[in-house]
Amino acid sequence: MSRYSRHIVLPEIGQIGQDKLSKAKVLVIGAGGLGCPVLQYLTAAGVGTIGIIDFDIVEESNLQRQVLFGSSDLGRNKATAAKERLSDLNDTITIHTYPYRLTHLNALALFSLYDIIVDGSDNFTTRYLVNDASVITNKPLVYGAILKFEGQVAVFNYKNGPSYRCLFPTPPKAGSVANCSEIGVLGVLPGIIGSMQANEVLKLILDLGNALSGRVLIYNALTTHITTLAIPRSERIIQEIVSKRETFQELNYAFNCEMPILEIAMEGISELTNVQFIDVREPHETPKVALENMIQIPLSRLEDQIKHLNSAKEKVFFCAVGERSRKAVSILQKHQIHNCYSLKEGVHAILAYQKNSQYERS
Amino acid sequence: MNLTIKYYGLLAEAVQRQEELFWFSQDSIEELLEALYAKYPPLEGMDFQVAQNNKIVPTETIITGTEIVLLPPFAGG
Numbered sequence: 001m002s003r004y005s006r007h008i009v010l011p012e013i014g015q016i017g018q019d020k021l022s023k024a025k026v027l028v029i030g031a032g033g034l035g036c037p038v039l040q041y042l043t044a045a046g047v048g049t050i051g052i053i054d055f056d057i058v059e060e061s062n063l064q065r066q067v068l069f070g071s072s073d074l075g076r077n078k079a080t081a082a083k084e085r086l087s088d089l090n091d092t093i094t095i096h097t098y099p100y101r102l103t104h105l106n107a108l109a110l111f112s113l114y115d116i117i118v119d120g121s122d123n124f125t126t127r128y129l130v131n132d133a134s135v136i137t138n139k140p141l142v143y144g145a146i147l148k149f150e151g152q153v154a155v156f157n158y159k160n161g162p163s164y165r166c167l168f169p170t171p172p173k174a175g176s177v178a179n180c181s182e183i184g185v186l187g188v189l190p191g192i193i194g195s196m197q198a199n200e201v202l203k204l205i206l207d208l209g210n211a212l213s214g215r216v217l218i219y220n221a222l223t224t225h226i227t228t229l230a231i232p233r234s235e236r237i238i239q240e241i242v243s244k245r246e247t248f249q250e251l252n253y254a255f256n257c258e259m260p261i262l263e264i265a266m267e268g269i270s271e272l273t274n275v276q277f278i279d280v281r282e283p284h285e286t287p288k289v290a291l292e293n294m295i296q297i298p299l300s301r302l303e304d305q306i307k308h309l310n311s312a313k314e315k316v317f318f319c320a321v322g323e324r325s326r327k328a329v330s331i332l333q334k335h336q337i338h339n340c341y342s343l344k345e346g347v348h349a350i351l352a353y354q355k356n357s358q359y360e361r362s
Numbered sequence: 363m364n365l366t367i368k369y370y371g372l373l374a375e376a377v378q379r380q381e382e383l384f385w386f387s388q389d390s391i392e393e394l395l396e397a398l399y400a401k402y403p404p405l406e407g408m409d410f411q412v413a414q415n416n417k418i419v420p421t422e423t424i425i426t427g428t429e430i431v432l433l434p435p436f437a438g439g
Contacts, residue, residue, distance in 0.1 A: 033438070033439055034439045119439075120439045121439050122437060123437050124435070124437045127437060144439070145435070145436035145438055145439060146438040147371055147372070147437075147438045148371075151436075152436055167418060183372075190439070218433065220370075227368075227416070227431070229416050229417065229418055231418050232417070232418065
């Protein structure tokens with residue numbers, strides 16, 4: 001097979017190694033800065049089954065580093081858009097997409113379908129969830145994280161090695177550590193760190209070299225310094241995680257740190273199916289809008305009226321400018337309701353959209 | 363003893379350097395951190411782990427090495 005000839009010619013891989021790759025199942029959490037290079041190289045290498053979970057949509061500010069996407073993908077779900085690009089790269093593998101948020105409700109079932117988990121998420125809530133679910137389902141976790149000009153890479157939960165919590169036992173206080181959207185990141189950095197993650201995944205599958213287990217690698221793009229620090233395994237911490245197995249679905253992972261508030265533009269909403277609009281302005285506020293599947297619940301009464309929200313639908317909150325709708329999403333996150341969006345620029349975005357496209361109205 | 367302290371991520375911005383030589387005469391990492399907090403007050407509220415001689419250690423560890431790394435968690439992806 002000429003597609004993989006450069007692998008097969010390597011004595012360390014050969015046809016046997018290539019067959020291992022084609023039998024491997026890898027789940028990638030997040031198709032963002034890290035997820036894109038990870039997915040690209042795993043797909044090209046012929047990893048037979050790849051899962052992509054990402055609820056987020058492609059925004060223009062992603063294109064500086066998220067190299068699987070182009071301008072024509074703006075507003076599309078990242079998992080869906082990534083699959084389209086990857087299927088062109090290699091149509092001989094199977095790619096499953098999960099265009100929704102990873103939560104404590106779906107994590108264990110999803111992880112159990114795969115051999116290796118790759119963390120390319122962008123918030124601490126997800127990172128601790130991913131780690132704990134990896135420990136409980138006994139899956140190796142290939143971790144990567146970036147900020148500004150620095151990145152970290154490690155392999156956790158591998159052959160009795162340490163877990164992410166052995167390095168950082170508890171999530172930072174909410175809001176104490178900024179993320180890339182607030183503080184910025186050099187575009188090529190996730191390409192480097194994500195490629196290192198892909199390399200670790202291939203090493204694990206092929207059983208080649210020394211896995212980056214029991215150590216965390218730190219890379220500084222400005223000084224080109226690489227440091228590795230040893231991480232001792234804490235049996236107490238691992239056992240604490242394992243003991244959460246039975247109650248995992250009841251845990252509140254958003255408790256200690258903030259979930260990002262998902263903002264959406266009207267153009268992105270057309271990609272969603274089954275949408276409920278919620279106007280969180282007070283009843284006297286204008287301009288009024290008419291939309292199908294819209295209800296009005298002023299922010300001041302939202303917590304009492306959560307039962308009126310349709311749990312099966314994607315919920316899009318809007319207000320005058322997009323401030324109260326962000327607050328509404330954060331209230332629902334506290335109640336563990338996650339398929340919620342805050343409409344950017346508020347009611348005026350709807351009116352402009354209706355004017356431009358005769359958006360369906362009741 | 364003269365210690366080399368290395369700061370990573372946003373810690374380096376908080377203390378406005380990536381590394382420094384730091385004269386320190388007491389025993390434990392915990393005491394070292396108190397001294398660093400006194401020198402750089404913003405450091406005290408920040409999350410990080412400490413490595414000595416390239417190994418992550420608990421703060422009650424006695425200082426035996428000459429290189430200390432302060433490593434914060436990153437969430438970005």
